[in-house]
Amino acid sequence: MATLNEIARDMVSDRRGILAADESIGTMSARLEGVGVTASDENRRVYRELIVTTPDLVDSISGVILADDTTRQKLSDGRTFPQALKDMGMLAGIKVDTGAKPLAGAPGEKVTEGLDGLRERIAEYVELGSSFAKWRAVITIGDGIPTERAVRANAHALARYAGLCQEGGLVPIVEPEVLMDGAHSLGQCQQVTRAVLRVLFDELDLMRVRLDSMVLKPNMVVAGKNCPEQPGVDLVAQTTVDTLRDTVPAEVPGIAFLSGGQSPELATRHLGAMQNCGDLPWELTYSFGRALVGPALETWRGDGARWADAQRALSVRAVANAAAR
Secondary structure, three states: OHHHHHHHHHHOOOEEEEEEEEOOOHHHHHHHHHHOOOOOHHHHHHHHHHHOOOOOOOEEEEEEEHHHHHOOOEEOOOOOOHHHHHHOOOEEEEOOOOEEEOOOOOOOOOOOOHHHHOHHHHHHHHOOOOOOOEEEEEEOOOOEEEOOHHHHHHHHHHHHHHHHHHHHEEEEEEEEEEOOOOOOHHHHHHHHHHHHHHHHHHHHHHOOHHHOOOEOOOOOOOOOOOOOOOOOOOHHHHHHHHHHHHOOOOOOOOOEEOOOOOOOOHHHHHHHHHHHOOOOOOOOEEEOHHHHHHHHHHHHOOOOHHHHHHHHHHHHHHHHHHHOO
């Protein structure tokens, strides 16, 4: 049986990335309805079967993060999603948080919940075939925020989650996302991202989380989407790498960036530019959701005749990101 360190390294190895297909039922239903597909359990299942059965996906994708409902569903051939992924040479992951909720006494800020009962849920997900897990915290930049209270609350929850995962036999993906929402500058994003990562690794150390058996999933350091001055690709890449060098210990096997609402093409260009920023102690890869599967959903639109075309659209994005590494 592979150790957690071996699984973590496999997740970021061989130019491959991690596909995030863990949207909640509400989010996935809205995306289906947005392309004219009726939101139902069966349509959500069919769409995710389209994703995971894309030919040669294993060449670009090491693992797929699933939602709870997908983990319990089966493909049309009767295999569970985790079993099908294993058969195709990919790892199955599971989203275990229960969402970001308003933080008491902190207007405009949220803390991610889901620690209650997590030890027992992890044990069940291991039985269902999961090899790794994901927990997402969200940090907003705005007038007077983020506060230290919000940063520490989210970092503490991430660290407790990571410790429980490793205790229970799952590799934790630790995801502190500084949101693109707003008009903040590149410099403001760098300042907040640096502060968040420093607090996060303090909390991980306090909880005795093994850094060599986790994957970090941070935001890229970018200007807010409403900022009038948008930096170039090379500047974003260098600023992001500089921020990580300041904050992320070398023991971490890999950093798998989220796309955070960037266009598929721009996220790929940023990832590619980072590979030219000198020698780094960790692998730099991707863990994209919409930036990978968005074109496939737009192509499919619930039409079985477009199944192969939709899979080709996903394959193009996955191959492009692997090539960018």
